[in-house]
Amino acid sequence: MPAPNSSVAAFVAEIAALCKPAAIHWCDGSEAEYSALCARLVSEGTLIPLNPAKRPNSYLARSTPDDVARLEHRTFICTTDAAEAGPTNNWREPVAMRAELNTLLDGAMAGRTLYVLPFVMASGTPIEMFGVQVTDSAYVAASMHIMTRMGADVLARMEGKPFVRCVHSVGAPLAQGETSSSWPSNPTHKYIAHFPETAEIMSFGSGYGGNALLGKKCLALRLASVEAHKSGWLAEHMLIVGLESPEGEKAYVAGAFPSACGKTNFAMVEPPEDMKGWTVSTVGDDIAWLFAGPRGELRAVNPEAGFFGVAPGTSAKTNPVAMDMVGHDCIFTNCALTEDGDVWWEGMGTPPDRLIDWQGRPWTPDAGRPAAHPNARFTVRATNCRTLDANWNAPEGVEISALLFGGRLSKTFPLVFEAQDWAEGVLWAATLSSEATAAAEGQADIRRDPFAMLPFCGYNIADYMAHWLAFKDKLTVDVPIFRVNWFRKDENGRFIWPGFRENTRVLRWVVERARGRVEARSGLLGGLPRHEDLVNGSGSIDAARFDILMASDPDEIRAELEGQKRHLAGM
Ligand code: GTP
Ligand code: SPV
Ligand code: MN
Numbered sequence: 001m002p003a004p005n006s007s008v009a010a011f012v013a014e015i016a017a018l019c020k021p022a023a024i025h026w027c028d029g030s031e032a033e034y035s036a037l038c039a040r041l042v043s044e045g046t047l048i049p050l051n052p053a054k055r056p057n058s059y060l061a062r063s064t065p066d067d068v069a070r071l072e073h074r075t076f077i078c079t080t081d082a083a084e085a086g087p088t089n090n091w092r093e094p095v096a097m098r099a100e101l102n103t104l105l106d107g108a109m110a111g112r113t114l115y116v117l118p119f120v121m122a123s124g125t126p127i128e129m130f131g132v133q134v135t136d137s138a139y140v141a142a143s144m145h146i147m148t149r150m151g152a153d154v155l156a157r158m159e160g161k162p163f164v165r166c167v168h169s170v171g172a173p174l175a176q177g178e179t180s181s182s183w184p185s186n187p188t189h190k191y192i193a194h195f196p197e198t199a200e201i202m203s204f205g206s207g208y209g210g211n212a213l214l215g216k217k218c219l220a221l222r223l224a225s226v227e228a229h230k231s232g233w234l235a236e237h238m239l240i241v242g243l244e245s246p247e248g249e250k251a252y253v254a255g256a257f258p259s260a261c262g263k264t265n266f267a268m269v270e271p272p273e274d275m276k277g278w279t280v281s282t283v284g285d286d287i288a289w290l291f292a293g294p295r296g297e298l299r300a301v302n303p304e305a306g307f308f309g310v311a312p313g314t315s316a317k318t319n320p321v322a323m324d325m326v327g328h329d330c331i332f333t334n335c336a337l338t339e340d341g342d343v344w345w346e347g348m349g350t351p352p353d354r355l356i357d358w359q360g361r362p363w364t365p366d367a368g369r370p371a372a373h374p375n376a377r378f379t380v381r382a383t384n385c386r387t388l389d390a391n392w393n394a395p396e397g398v399e400i401s402a403l404l405f406g407g408r409l410s411k412t413f414p415l416v417f418e419a420q421d422w423a424e425g426v427l428w429a430a431t432l433s434s435e436a437t438a439a440a441e442g443q444a445d446i447r448r449d450p451f452a453m454l455p456f457c458g459y460n461i462a463d464y465m466a467h468w469l470a471f472k473d474k475l476t477v478d479v480p481i482f483r484v485n486w487f488r489k490d491e492n493g494r495f496i497w498p499g500f501r502e503n504t505r506v507l508r509w510v511v512e513r514a515r516g517r518v519e520a521r522s523g524l525l526g527g528l529p530r531h532e533d534l535v536n537g538s539g540s541i542d543a544a545r546f547d548i549l550m551a552s553d554p555d556e557i558r559a560e561l562e563g564q565k566r567h568l569a570g571m
Contacts, residue, residue, distance in 0.1 A: 001026045002155060008132055011165050012116050015134050019169060020107045021114035027141060029151015037142040045182035046139050047331070051341030056328040060343055061139060062360055063208055063334055067185045069375045070210040070217070070259075070440040072455050075192040077222070079459075084196075086460030087571060088450075094195050101202045104171060104189055108136070108204070111174025112184075115141040118158060119150035121220045121303035122289055124395040127233055129224060129303075130158040133166035133214045137184070140168060140212045143331065146379050147306040148215045164199045164223055166214040171205040183207060194218060196226040196458055209308055209333075209377060220287045220303045222458035228289070229459060229467050232474065237452045238288035239263040240300050240398065242389045243507050246277030251511045254288050254300050255404030255484070256429065256452040259439030260375070262406070262486055262503075264309040268321040268387050271504040274538045280504060281389035282321075282382075283398055285309065293399065296476030301397040307385070310439070311335050311376040313347040318500045321387050322378075331379040334358040336371035345372035374438035399477075401514040406484035407434030407449065412560055413485040414550040415497055415534075416506050418513060418520055418527035422472040425481025428526075430465050430571075431564040435487075448567045462571045480514050483526070488549060496549045502540050509534050524552040 002008045016024055027033060038059060041047040047059035077085035078094040085091035117133040135141060144150055171186030190205035201218045203211060210217040224235035237256050244250045257263050267285040271278045284302025293299040309322065311332065316323050326332075335343040337356040344355055351371065357363040358373045382388055391398050405428060407413070419425035430450045436443040440455060447454070450461060457464050484506060486499045509529045512518040520527030531546045541549065 002159065006159060008118065008155065008158070008163065011132060012134060015167055016114055018102060018105050019109035019114065019136070021109035021136060022111050023113045024116065025113050026116045027118070027145075027151060029145065029154070034142060034145045037138050037145070041138050041142065044138075044180050048337065050343065054340065054342040055330065058328060058330045059332065060335060060337055061183070061331060061333045062358055063183045064185055064187075065359060066187060067183065067206050067208045068334060068373050069208065069438060070455065071190055071192065071206065072440050073442060074190045075455065076194065077458060078193055078195045079197060084459055086457075086462060088454055088457065088461045092193065094197065097193055098195070098202070101191060101193060101204060104191075104204050105167070105169060105202075108169040108171050108173055111176070111178060112136040112180070113138070117141060117144045117150050118155035119144060119148040119215050120154050120158070121148065121215055121224070122301050123149045123154075125289070125301050125397065127231070127289055127291060127301075129219065129227065130154070130161055130163035131166050131215055131219050132163050133168060135168040135212070137168065137170050137207050137212065139207055143213050143308075143379050144215060146331070146381050147213055147304055147308060149305050162199065164201060164219050166201045166219065168203045168212055168214055170207050192218065194222050194458060196223055199223065213308070216287070216304065216308065217456055220289075221453070221456035224289065224303070224458075225453070225456070225464065226458045229463065232471075233289060233291040234468070234471060236288050236290060237286065237456050238300075239267040239285050240283035240288050240302055240400075241267050241269070241507065242281035242283060242398065243504075243511050244279045244281070251401040251514065252283065252300070252398040253402045253404060253507060253510060254290065254400050255406065256432075257406045258408070258432070258434040258437070258449045258452040259455070260310050260437035261408045261434055261452070264307060264322065265319050265500060266503055268319065268325075268385060269504050269507070270320055270501050272501050272538065272540065274536070275504055275508070278504065278508065280387060280507070282385050282387045283389045283392045290400065291397070292474035293396070296474065298400040298475055298477065298479045299397040300400050302392060304382070306379060306381050308377055308379050311343075311345045311378050312370075312372055312374055314345070315348050318347070321385065324386055325380055325384045326378045329380065329384060332376070333379070334373035334376040336363060345376055346370050346374075400479060402510045403479060403481045404484050404510065405429040405432050405451065405481070406486065407432050408437065408487045409433065409435065409485050410487060410489040412553070412556045413483065413488065414523070414525065414528065414552065415486070415488065416482055416484045416509065416529060417523060417525045419481045419483070420526065422479070422481065423469060424526075426465065426468050428481065428483045429468070431567060465571065482510055490548065496541075496545060498540060505534050505536070505540065523550070524554065524557055
């Protein structure tokens with residue numbers, strides 16, 4: 001606990017006076033505390049312990065059906081001037097929004113414990129940001145233990161420094177003697193509000209991931225992007241991955257793909273059999289903070305300490321590294337439960353004859369509905385990952401040799417192409433589009449998702465694009481930009497590219513391009529790999545099918561460019 005006169009103590013006292021919790025718990029970040037949080041959640045029915053013989057120290061949580069994903073229409077940027085929030089964010093006037101939230105927060109934590117979570121994102125780096133989250137959810141407290149560097153030592157380090165005030169309540173106060181439901185949340189009022197001018201976040205009504213773990217999307221992307229704009233760096237929705245050649249040459253690549261479009265999988269991809277001697281290593285799977293290094297090189301850090309990844313589609317075949325990673329010490333949310341106390345999800349393999357689905361109902365393979373929610377997730381410490389890069393924690397970050405931008409697009413876009421230069425790459429990023437996924441409620445079938453940041457840019461997206469264009473001036477080491485698309489489909493609706501581990505071939509080609517060691521042939525959209533350079537003798541895709549994968553239809557491209565013009569005109 002801090003000195004009573006510290007600004008953290010004052011913040012906590014102020015929120016406690018408003019929310020009126022039954023108790024206050026200052027989190028120290030210890031293992032014992034994590035275990036106690038889990039034990040409490042088990043006793044309240046939020047966490048179901050999994051069979052320790054199958055998955056040691058792991059749990060399943062089931063949310064309510066209305067609290068399964070980010071809520072973009074309830075996410076607000078609150079600035080004095082609406083133009084600051086720009087055309088892509090929901091804007092609210094800060095004074096009115098705070099008043100509205102304070103009304104809801106009055107007594108909102110009655111009967112519950114208020115947990116105080118002092119945390120730091122990008123710990124030890126020149127751009128680290130401190131936050132203090134108060135929350136009445138033990139599930140959120142346990143998840144923040146996994147996802148951030150937090151606790152007593154962080155509290156001591158932040159003394160006298162600025163921090164982001166993060167207020168979170170599930171909005172489910174308890175009457176005298178009432179016990180908590182297994183997934184407390186508020187059925188009618190949900191808000192995820194950001195106040196960049198005063199470095200505050202207020203989240204009400206939801207307990208789910210990006211709505212509730214405020215260090216993640218709210219701080220490390222929305223508020224950090226505002227800070228980055230001011231201070232000359234970039235806060236991005238990007239994975240960071242390393243590739244080492246058999247000769248021991250190492251390079252890192254960062255890539256922005258929209259939510260549920262493959263970042264986690266690419267960050268821990270296992271090279272195919274014939275790429276013996278090549279090693280992939282993981283720095284981050286969701287957020288990268290990019291800055292210029294002393295030599296004018298591009299550097300990146302992962303501000304997080306854990307992974308909150310999509311479960312469906314993850315299997316020993318598609319992502320063996322992630323399967324190992326979630327084998328122990330893991331919190332699962334909205335997965336199905338097997339009869340022997342393990343988890344299951346679609347894409348894991350043949351379903352068992354009987355399951356309990358994510359809503360706790362009996363399920364059989366002929367049920368006609370998924371057993372796991374499509375946005376079911378796992379929460380694990382980064383240190384669970386066997387491919388974790390030796391430099392994942394380095395305060396100076398890692399040097400980035402190339403940038404990727406990729407959406408989920410069943411047509412028009414080839415597997416990979418290289419932009420001519422930085423400005424053209426920024427254009428391809430600014431016009432990125434993707435098909436709908438389960439990561440957020442109520443998405444259109446296809447939407448433009450500039451830089452995969454549509455839901456996460458904390459300020460005017462036009463200023464953000466200009467910031468990206470100008471950022472080039474800080475770099476003297478060239479960083480090529482590529483568009484990728486793992487998701488092109490053939491006329492039968494099947495993915496043309498096998499994806500997953502095969503994506504390592506794209507990573508290798510990109511790195512070799514960055515080193516100037518391989519030629520690109522010129523295509524309608526940009527530089528393209530030759531079949532022999534990409535697959536390198538393997539049978540992953542034959543030349544004829546490769547041509548289909550890489551083809552650009554002039555009429556489709558023309559229509560795409562028209563769409564890009566309309567999109568940019570609206571920015
Ligand atoms: P967020 O955590 O929401 O930001 O998502 P993410 O970008 O990390 O996405 P993730 O890697 O979790 O992938 C989302 C879904 O896409 C999962 O169901 C994956 O199995 C699937 N996926 C990932 N890579 C590929 C690929 O190369 N090909 C195909 N067909 N599917 C993929
Ligand atoms: C995303 O939606 O991009 C995620 C999951 O990474 S959440 O943390 O819920 O935002
Ligand atoms: Mn994400």
